[in-house]
Amino acid sequence: MRKITEEQYKLAQSRVEELLPLVDDTTPLTDPKAVELMLMSDIVIDYEKEHFPIEKPTVAELIADGLKEANVTQKQLATELGLSTTRINDFVSGKSEPSLRIAGHICRILKIRPASMLML
Numbered sequence: 001m002r003k004i005t006e007e008q009y010k011l012a013q014s015r016v017e018e019l020l021p022l023v024d025d026t027t028p029l030t031d032p033k034a035v036e037l038m039l040m041s042d043i044v045i046d047y048e049k050e051h052f053p054i055e056k057p058t059v060a061e062l063i064a065d066g067l068k069e070a071n072v073t074q075k076q077l078a079t080e081l082g083l084s085t086t087r088i089n090d091f092v093s094g095k096s097e098p099s100l101r102i103a104g105h106i107c108r109i110l111k112i113r114p115a116s117m118l119m120l
Contacts, residue, residue: 058094059103
């Protein structure tokens with residue numbers, strides 16, 4: 001596989017922006033603009049995977065983000081789970097991780113996709 005340069009990446013990124021308004025769900029996959037959009041998108045994706053990798057969040061980050069998004073306090077979560085606030089704080093700070101059973105309850109309460117937590 002050929003290495004994608006920054007210049008190629010920027011050109012592909014620019015072309016994707018030009019093509020997006022011209023291609024929609026009704027455009028046949030064999031349409032030249034759709035084909036070009038797919039190719040340019042692949043270049044952008046490949047370059048970004050190499051140069052701007054996204055780290056997977058930790059269990060602690062998932063729980064902290066879930067609390068914030070659900071507008072739930074650590075104390076409320078602790079009460080719901082029947083655990084101490086200190087125990088929840090340990091999960092949020094990364095000092096410890098919940099058991100699989102507790103993680104499942106946390107996912108349900110905070111509406112976190114269980115797969116997100118299991119893939120870590």
